[in-house]
Amino acid sequence: MYQxxxxxxxxxxxxxDIDKGIIKIPQFQRDFVWSxxxxxxxLDSIIKGYPIGTFILWESDEVLRSVRNIGGTSLPDTPSGSxxxxxxxxxxxxxxxxASLKGLKINRKNGVDDFSQLYIDLIADEDNPLIITNIENxxxxxxxxxxxxISGGLSVLAAYPQELHQKLEDYKERLTxxxxxxxxxxxxxxxxATEVFTRLxxxxxxLSVFEIMVAKTFDDSLDFDLSEKYVELxxxxxxxxxxxxxxxxxxxxxxxLLDGECARKNILKLNKAAFISMWPKAIDAIEKxxxxxxxxxxxxxxxxxxxNSLIIPFAYFFYHHPNKPIDEMxxxxxxxxxxxxxxxxxxxxxxxxxxxxxxxxxxxLKKQLPKYEVQVDTSKEMVINNGWFSTSRSFIKAIxxxxxxxxxxxxxxxxxxxxxxxxxxxxxxxxxHHFFPRAYLKKKGEEEFYINHIVNITIVDDFLNxxxxxxxxxxxxxxxxxxxxxxxxxxxxxxxxxxLSTYGIWDNDYVAFFDKRAEKISQELQKxxxxxxxxxxxx
Numbered sequence: 124m125y126q127x128x129x130x131x132x133x134x135x136x137x138x139x140d141i142d143k144g145i146i147k148i149p150q151f152q153r154d155f156v157w158s159x160x161x162x163x164x165x166l167d168s169i170i171k172g173y174p175i176g177t178f179i180l181w182e183s184d185e186v187l188r189s190v191r192n193i194g195g196t197s198l199p200d201t202p203s204g205s206x207x208x209x210x211x212x213x214x215x216x217x218x219x220x221x222a223s224l225k226g227l228k229i230n231r232k233n234g235v236d237d238f239s240q241l242y243i244d245l246i247a248d249e250d251n252p253l254i255i256t257n258i259e260n261x262x263x264x265x266x267x268x269x270x271x272x273i274s275g276g277l278s279v280l281a282a283y284p285q286e287l288h289q290k291l292e293d294y295k296e297r298l299t300x301x302x303x304x305x306x307x308x309x310x311x312x313x314x315x316a317t318e319v320f321t322r323l324x325x326x327x328x329x330l331s332v333f334e335i336m337v338a339k340t341f342d343d344s345l346d347f348d349l350s351e352k353y354v355e356l357x358x359x360x361x362x363x364x365x366x367x368x369x370x371x372x373x374x375x376x377x378x379x380l381l382d383g384e385c386a387r388k389n390i391l392k393l394n395k396a397a398f399i400s401m402w403p404k405a406i407d408a409i410e411k412x413x414x415x416x417x418x419x420x421x422x423x424x425x426x427x428x429x430x431n432s433l434i435i436p437f438a439y440f441f442y443h444h445p446n447k448p449i450d451e452m453x454x455x456x457x458x459x460x461x462x463x464x465x466x467x468x469x470x471x472x473x474x475x476x477x478x479x480x481x482x483x484x485x486x487x488l489k490k491q492l493p494k495y496e497v498q499v500d501t502s503k504e505m506v507i508n509n510g511w512f513s514t515s516r517s518f519i520k521a522i523x524x525x526x527x528x529x530x531x532x533x534x535x536x537x538x539x540x541x542x543x544x545x546x547x548x549x550x551x552x553x554x555x556h557h558f559f560p561r562a563y564l565k566k567k568g569e570e571e572f573y574i575n576h577i578v579n580i581t582i583v584d585d586f587l588n589x590x591x592x593x594x595x596x597x598x599x600x601x602x603x604x605x606x607x608x609x610x611x612x613x614x615x616x617x618x619x620x621x622x623l624s625t626y627g628i629w630d631n632d633y634v635a636f637f638d639k640r641a642e643k644i645s646q647e648l649q650k651x652x653x654x655x656x657x658x659x660x661x662x
Contacts (some may be wrong), residue, residue: 124322130307133300134303135299144198144202145205147187150341150350152210159241164254166305167252169298178305178306178385179210179305179306179319182207185207188349203655209316223513240252242269245287246265264283280292296509313339314421331370333349339391340398368434372432373409377401379477381398383478421528427514427520428516428520428524429524432473436480436483440456440484471488471633494655500647503638507578511572513574525619529616530617537608556582558579559636578644597631625639627639
C-alpha cells in the first residue's frame with residue numbers, strides 16, 4: 124500500500140545519504156542546469172533559515188538506471204541491506220547543495236562551473252546576500268568558502284579574526300542543523316513513482332514512455348539497460364541509413380510481439396522479465412525488416428519511409444516468419460505496404476490501427492489476402508490532385524520510395540545517385556531536383572502547386588543541381604548531359620522518364636511533361652496494388 128511519509132532531515136544526514144549511495148538521481152531526471160548564482164540564492168535562503176521547498180523521494184528495492192555521479196563525483200552503489208531513495212522532486216536543489224558544499228567542478232557546454240567559488244560574506248548584514256560568488260577586491264579575512272566552513276577544521280577557522288569566530292560558528296551551525304522537508308514514498312510501484320514525477324513536472328517536460336521503460340526494465344544482474352540497448356541498435360542501423368527509427372517505434376514493436384497491442388498503457392504494463400527476454404528477438408525482427416525494406420523495396424534510407432510505424436507490422440511478420448516471403452505472402456505484403464503508405468493510414472490513431480493490422484499480417488502469414496475498409500486510388504488524377512511536394516506527407520514519401528526503387532542514375536555519367544538521410548531532411552534539399560526548375564517555371568507564369576509537385580521531382584546529385592542545372596530550361600541543361608552521356612535515355616528511365624522525345628523536354632513543354640510523368644507514376648503504383656472491390660478509380 125502506497126504511504127507518503129512526511130519527514131524532516133538535517134543537512135548532515137542528507138549529504139551523508141548521498142555520499143553513502145542511498146540517495147540517487149533517476150535517469151529520467153534532466154541534467155543539472157543550475158548556475159552558481161542560483162545555487163548562491165539557495166544557500167542564502169538556507170543560512171537565513173528560509174524554507175526552500177520539499178524534496179520528494181521514492182524508496183524502493185528496485186535497481187533503476189540512475190545517475191550515480193551526482194555533480195560529477197563518483198558515488199558508491201546503494202549499500203547492501205539498504206533501500207535506494209530516488210529523487211522525484213528537488214533534484215536541481217539537491218545537486219546544487221551537494222556541489223556547493225563539496226566544492227565540485229561541473230562541466231558545462233560552455234566551460235566549467237567551479238562550485239568551490241561560493242563564499243559567505245562575514246561582514247554583510249542579513250538584509251543583504253550572505254552567500255556571494257564574486258570576491259574580487261575583497262579581503263580574504265572577510266569571506267570564507269562554504270566548503271572550508273563546513274569541513275575546513277579548527278585550523279582553518281582559527282585563522283580568521285577573533286571577532287568573527289562566533290559568526291563562523293553560528294553560520295556553520297545554521298547550515299549543518301538546517302532541517303529539510305522531505306516526503307518519502309514507501310511501498311509504491313515504479314508506475315506510481317513516475318506518475319508522481321510527471322505530475323510534479325507539469326511546468327516542464329513530461330516523462331516519455333521510453334524514459335519510464337528505461338527505469339522500469341533496468342536489470343543490473345542481467346546487464347540490461349534499455350537506454351544503452353537502444354543506442355547500440357541506432358548505431359548499428361546508422362551503418363545502413365536507418366538511424367531515424369524512433370525509440371517509440373521500437374517499444375511498440377516489443378509490445379506488439381508480447382501483447383498484440385502497443386498503446387502507452389499496454390507498453391507500461393509489460394512484464395519486466397518478458398520485456399528483457401523479448402528484446403533480442405524483437406531487434407532481430409526489426410533488423411530483418413530493415414534488410415527487407417532496403418533490398419526488396421530498395422528504400423535506401425529511413426527518412427523516406429512513409430511511416431516509421433511500418434517497421435512494426437513487418438517486424439511482426441519476420442518474428443513469426445524469419446525467412447523472406449515468397450509467392451502469395453510477398454504479393455500480399457507488397458499490397459499491404461503500398462496501401463498503408465498511399466492512404467495515409469498511420470496519420471492518426473496509429474496504435475489502434477497497428478493492432479488491427481497485426482490481424483492482417485496474421486492472415487498474410489496464412490497466405491490469405493486481407494480485406495481493407497479504406498479504398499486506394501492510384502489513378503493519374505489522384506497523383507495530380509494530391510501531389511503537392513512536402514516530405515512530411517506519407518503519399519509523397521511513397522512516391523519517393525517508388526523513385527528510389529528505380530535506383531536513379533546521374534544524368535551525366537549513369538552513376539547511381541547516393542541517397543542519405545542527411546540529404547532528405549527537407550523538401551528544399553538540392554538533391555530534390557525540380558526537373559523543370561522553379562525559377563524557370565515562375566518566369567513562365569506557372570502556378571506554384573504545379574511547380575512544386577511530386578511529378579516535377581527527380582532525385583539527383585547535389586553537384587548537378589548546384590553547378591550545372593540551376594535555373595536553366597530543360598532543353599538547355601539536357602543538351603549538356605546528352606553530349607556527356609551517350610546512354611542518357613537509360614539514365615532517364617531510372618527517373619521514370621521513358622523517352623526524352625515524348626515527354627516535351629526538348630520543347631520545354633511542361634504540360635506534356637507533367638501529363639506523361641503523372642501517368643508513368645500512376646502506372647508504377649498500380650503494379651504494386653492488388654485491386655479489390657473497395658478500391659476507387661484505377662487507370
